[in-house]
Amino acid sequence: EFAKLDHHRLLRQGFAEVVFCQGKTVDQVQIIIERLSEYNRSILATRATKEMYDAVKKIVPDAQYHQSAKLITIERQKPTVDKERFVLVMSAGTSDIPVAEEAAITAEIMGNEVKRVYDVGVAGIHRLLDQHQLIEQANVLIVVAGMEGALASVVGGMAAKPVIAVPTSIGYGANFGGLAALLSMLNSCAAGVAVVNIDNGFGAGRLASMINHMR
Amino acid sequence: EFAKLDHHRLLRQGFAEVVFCQGKTVDQVQIIIERLSEYNRSILATRATKEMYDAVKKIVPDAQYHQSAKLITIERQKPTVDKERFVLVMSAGTSDIPVAEEAAITAEIMGNEVKRVYDVGVAGIHRLLDQHQLIEQANVLIVVAGMEGALASVVGGMAAKPVIAVPTSIGYGANFGGLAALLSMLNSCAAGVAVVNIDNGFGAGRLASMINHMR
Amino acid sequence: EFAKLDHHRLLRQGFAEVVFCQGKTVDQVQIIIERLSEYNRSILATRATKEMYDAVKKIVPDAQYHQSAKLITIERQKPTVDKERFVLVMSAGTSDIPVAEEAAITAEIMGNEVKRVYDVGVAGIHRLLDQHQLIEQANVLIVVAGMEGALASVVGGMAAKPVIAVPTSIGYGANFGGLAALLSMLNSCAAGVAVVNIDNGFGAGRLASMINHMR
Amino acid sequence: EFAKLDHHRLLRQGFAEVVFCQGKTVDQVQIIIERLSEYNRSILATRATKEMYDAVKKIVPDAQYHQSAKLITIERQKPTVDKERFVLVMSAGTSDIPVAEEAAITAEIMGNEVKRVYDVGVAGIHRLLDQHQLIEQANVLIVVAGMEGALASVVGGMAAKPVIAVPTSIGYGANFGGLAALLSMLNSCAAGVAVVNIDNGFGAGRLASMINHMR
Amino acid sequence: EFAKLDHHRLLRQGFAEVVFCQGKTVDQVQIIIERLSEYNRSILATRATKEMYDAVKKIVPDAQYHQSAKLITIERQKPTVDKERFVLVMSAGTSDIPVAEEAAITAEIMGNEVKRVYDVGVAGIHRLLDQHQLIEQANVLIVVAGMEGALASVVGGMAAKPVIAVPTSIGYGANFGGLAALLSMLNSCAAGVAVVNIDNGFGAGRLASMINHMR
Amino acid sequence: EFAKLDHHRLLRQGFAEVVFCQGKTVDQVQIIIERLSEYNRSILATRATKEMYDAVKKIVPDAQYHQSAKLITIERQKPTVDKERFVLVMSAGTSDIPVAEEAAITAEIMGNEVKRVYDVGVAGIHRLLDQHQLIEQANVLIVVAGMEGALASVVGGMAAKPVIAVPTSIGYGANFGGLAALLSMLNSCAAGVAVVNIDNGFGAGRLASMINHMR
Amino acid sequence: EFAKLDHHRLLRQGFAEVVFCQGKTVDQVQIIIERLSEYNRSILATRATKEMYDAVKKIVPDAQYHQSAKLITIERQKPTVDKERFVLVMSAGTSDIPVAEEAAITAEIMGNEVKRVYDVGVAGIHRLLDQHQLIEQANVLIVVAGMEGALASVVGGMAAKPVIAVPTSIGYGANFGGLAALLSMLNSCAAGVAVVNIDNGFGAGRLASMINHMR
Amino acid sequence: EFAKLDHHRLLRQGFAEVVFCQGKTVDQVQIIIERLSEYNRSILATRATKEMYDAVKKIVPDAQYHQSAKLITIERQKPTVDKERFVLVMSAGTSDIPVAEEAAITAEIMGNEVKRVYDVGVAGIHRLLDQHQLIEQANVLIVVAGMEGALASVVGGMAAKPVIAVPTSIGYGANFGGLAALLSMLNSCAAGVAVVNIDNGFGAGRLASMINHMR
Ligand SMILES: Nc1ncnc2c1ncn2[C@@H]1O[C@H](COP(=O)(O)O)[C@@H](O)[C@H]1O
Ligand SMILES: Nc1ncnc2c1ncn2[C@@H]1O[C@H](COP(=O)(O)O)[C@@H](O)[C@H]1O
Ligand SMILES: Nc1ncnc2c1ncn2[C@@H]1O[C@H](COP(=O)(O)O)[C@@H](O)[C@H]1O
């Protein structure tokens, strides 16, 4: 028995166990998703290859694949969504979009209205200031940025709501695989910002959904 | 003019600019707090020495000092607090309490009911499981832990609400000033956990307050 | 003469020199195993590719290959095993299984009863608590975990017997190739835990066997 | 309530909770030891200053202080000790002795016969080879070394019993506070070696005691 | 002869050798400055303690001390300054001022008009936008920032002139002595930004002066 | 809308937004360059693969590809160039040439006279001293070096004009992907040196152009 | 002109410039070796691929390739060798042989008698002690070791002659690409040991040759 | 018995065991030197405080203290010295002199002629070139440098004899306690350079002496 699924998770935390596909064989992913799909209506698998998806689709035909975000989703019943309270997912550059999409789709399958504003890095600050209304209206913000990750601090200073910062591994040289953006975000001089792991769009989407559902 | 105070912050983000005293002279801290206290009812200064407090108290007699947390607070009008929705501040060890208190007092001055559960590290997991009701009832959780920081993952798996993890610099050797707990928390296998800087109790308290006030 | 085999090792330490195949050519592995197999009944080679195995099998037909663990074993005489005293090998996730299997098979070929409990990471702590009887009965425990490696601390707090912690390189981002789990385990707040190198299932299995044979 | 003592630990793991004094106030240490001493016969506190000891002694007059190891011990009833099975504590240099003593005294208070061999670093290998009989007779070995920590590998290759390696922070420059010895020990080419945190003599002594009591 | 002064430097590079006082004895600093003052009209010594200054003043009575910047200066003839072309020195916080002053005074003694804008960190971006005219008019910009150092990127995107970024060691935790700001600035998504060592106000002032004197 | 182009950049900073191709799809690069080419006469794209270039060329036939530097350029109108004021691009080794060319071509497309001196590393210092006239005549210098990056310090001591140092990732072992050269350059004992990211030839060329255009 | 060959090096330092092939194109390597071979009798090129060798061989038919060491050599006249004074090249494991061979062949082409002793790592110390006569007779020693690199310290303590330690990148996990062995060797408790870069067999062979030729 | 002195070392390696005082108590240093002085004519103790020296002097009145180098020496019989073959000790800056003196005095007590050239860092290369005759005449060279450590590469390219590079911890910011100079020296593009630990003047002097005595 290679996997002890946490079937209790939906009850305990509001969403079924999410499958982390990296490091698993195609067979393992296929079997885990099959078993999860017997008990749950909405299923999410992260860091899935196209090959894994093809194997899953044979058994669970309504599974969908999100190429750029590398997500497999199964959504048998649309969750009710409060359109007023939206999660704003922002990215600093075009290259950060895969991680931003991982966050956005995660939040959507967990029942959230999501708005996207991509490529608004701080090197042309007017592009960001143009978005100030969305930033003020958003209920939760996810800021996805690589390189120096400065976007998190600037947005953190503009928004009155929680900001979840996601450093990405986009960059080179002294970026050290996302370390530069990670340290930058952890040291943000703006309050109200918390950080998840480098490239962890899923974690940001999951937490944003939790916060967005608070009443 | 050594300080451009952000007098707009109360309006924009719901609480006045918080003073980061480290690296400032006693004079600078005194003057900044004096100026802030003209415009704001609640004031918070972090990483303040006793000497700084003494200088402030001469000018702002109702300032208070929290020894262990190294906070100066001024609170001219108690904020209204929703007693039902509480922030739960947990610490893994006794040595983490100063950081936990920084978080707790920050949340309190920002108008939150706070409950504290200290010294429930995972080496004796029954101590933690004993607290499961509080963990399930809490509206937001702050987990403060040094050494290996495992508490964040265990609590993150038990709670349905957002967990803000604060690594501390408590430890020695391969702890590298809190790096061990920081990396541990960033890599948490539990979802719904976000991380702030090492020893940043203030940041955790501020974010918890934002989340706890969401309606 | 590219290899000075330590033929004395079986006498001195109870098991023949184990071959570390990484960085060796296929020819070198073949020759070394051939020479070792002239003097020893049980042989173990780690981090072996399928190609290496195929070359070995031509010369030593009773060699076996363990795909996931990347081990070549030769076992000409089953060692006597004390079924009462078992080594418990635990893994936090499914992705950690290859390292866990390296540990388990190593312990088995060295004459130990081994029980396996996989995918009991701390994010769903009930899965772990369900295993408490095994944890209490085990004579030695090997805990294999990637990401934040918190499992070692929790198990370390539950068990009265030695825990050998094996960090794995499973994870991404601020995991830094297993560094997060390594530091976490080294800083464990539970006593009775010692750590081997990242992904070093073999080393854990070897040490567990030594301890398990103490009388 | 700043400390939730784990009174169950003696039952569960054979020895009372050990107090980690670093980061605690003198008052906290005093109160914790007082409370522990009501329920336990043997008590150990690590990283204690002389000032802490003086405060403890006022309340628990039979407490003892071990200057170099920075340990406070209370030992109301000598544990039975099997003189045949001894723990061998070795140090590479004179400067590593404080950590070695932390390990040795920990093992002693937990009921083990301990032998000490200090200052046998590998730069004069004959000093080490002179000890080969002790190395072969020991039931468990603790190797304490700073600088490059090579002693662990050499002893690991000579002994047939488990070796617990303790890197120390002794050294300078590219030693980086013990990192050199730590990495060295984790990468030991000898099998049967496991590692604890830098300067963690206590952890090594605790684990050695567990192993030494196996029957 | 402990110091081989580079008396040729004034000719070759336009300003006498600058004395780096850290790691030198008071005597050495005194003698070096005395010898330099025989050949040069303007002298600068960095990282000087008050004690060093007192020793220097005895021998060179017109030496001046800049407390916060820890600079000793001797200025026997005011250099001609082009008032139109100014160097703009900006700091993110009040705590960064000592480094900013090191840069500003260095630029001044080398014959530059300097304007200062302090405490305009990105957490309240309006404070920075208020300065946009100065930013556009400046001939060279020096941006001094600790914590996450995001100010460099934002200013880099607003200015058409060279930006010299100076990371400071202000911060704590995952700041790692200025590493966070350093990596952030090196990875700036704004072009036209170059970086000097952490806390190296002198280097920034020197380079700014070189650039500002280009015709 | 995956890209918010900063069409204002030419006006604000004198050159159109430069495209960072790494991490973008071929389609994205093609569309971005197409849109930029509608508004701008000179376009630069960095870290472009040959495949990206082929896609761009189909739509923008006058695009050119610089193989070694991995640059795509479009240059519809030669900028006026002041032949007297040249940027000197130096490399320490032959292996550093791709980065040096990225810097040189960037400076050229931005309207600068560029001279190249390659393979003058400090191990044969006469090769460098032979170039002293060029070094003294240059208006701005770019020093590109991998391994230990010592060239920047030596050139920095010879030149009276600004030196922009570019560490490269050329090297192996304790080079750690360019870290050795980066730290070396940041700690240069020569003043007047500033540093850009590892392998960031573009950033150096852009800044050199800004400085070279100062009047 | 992509390469400024240092034709003066043979005169100045006793051997022609050695070609570092990594990061160069096949064409560049071919042209450089062609040009060097016009002026020099012995030529060495390191980190050369088979493809580079094939291109060189077309033009310089007497060039030779050393597969494991990745060296190209041209040796038109055997240097005179003092057979009494030999360089002893030792490796800890079989996997370290490629680096050891780089060192050995470098020393040979520079006119040294070389003896090789491979696979004598410290885990079986008798294998090393068996070689004590060679160790005492050698005039210079090169110790090549990966993993924890302990061999350098042990040999350093046995030999009365200079020991050049070469860390290799052999290992995994907390080896961090050779960092463990590097730090270990730099912190060696044996005196008379100096260290070259990770995997730098060439540098060790070159220095050993210099020392071995001292009279 | 806290110290097992290696009385065999004089015979085996030509000089008595050298005492590393750091981390030892004053009493331990006193006793060790007393015991060594019974068997040896020349004694060296490194990193000794004045307090340690005072304790030693009471018992061994002919002991001498070298303040800046922090060495205690006893020299009862001047060794014969070959004046022709000298060790050249060079330092980049004045602040590096304490480490340079540790190297120089070590070489002297071991019977070597030593010449010193201090403060010839590469920022004013003419100062270094002025010394080219000494550099060519020296039999062994020790290069001591902090900050970016570039001096080792330049000297390494000028000298035909072995260069021992000693990085120092002089510097600040991204120097990281000497890491910058260490990495720089390990990656030197000059051949014939080997490196010892940061601030390890002793190790360099010891190795230089070994090499200088080769016949
Ligand atoms: N020197 C030490 N190093 C590591 N862990 C320790 C040390 N001393 C005590 N401990 C552990 O620290 C835990 C107590 O932490 P605390 O609750 O903060 O006092 C106990 O479970 C001990 O096992
Ligand atoms: N992309 C991701 N990053 C981090 N954690 C994840 C990711 N995807 C899934 N998880 C978590 O990983 C756990 C599953 O791990 P495993 O048992 O190895 O499949 C689940 O508890 C998820 O919350
Ligand atoms: N494997 C090697 N490792 C380090 N340096 C080398 C190596 N091979 C050659 N070199 C040095 O690299 C320099 C040539 O660099 P380049 O001009 O880039 O070819 C020569 O001065 C050699 O001393």
Ligand SMILES: Nc1ncnc2c1ncn2[C@@H]1O[C@H](COP(=O)(O)O)[C@@H](O)[C@H]1O
């Ligand atoms: N604060 C500083 N940071 C970096 N370099 C400096 C500083 N102050 C002076 N310098 C440089 O240090 C060199 C002098 O070093 P030294 O010979 O050790 O006094 C001069 O060439 C200066 O350019």
Ligand SMILES: [Mg+2]
């Ligand atoms: Mg963009």
Ligand SMILES: [Mg+2]
């Ligand atoms: Mg506790």
Ligand SMILES: [Mg+2]
């Ligand atoms: Mg699982």
Ligand SMILES: [Mg+2]
């Ligand atoms: Mg000793």
Ligand SMILES: [Mg+2]
């Ligand atoms: Mg401020």
Ligand SMILES: [Mg+2]
């Ligand atoms: Mg070259």
Ligand SMILES: [Mg+2]
């Ligand atoms: Mg071997």
Ligand SMILES: [Mg+2]
């Ligand atoms: Mg100087």
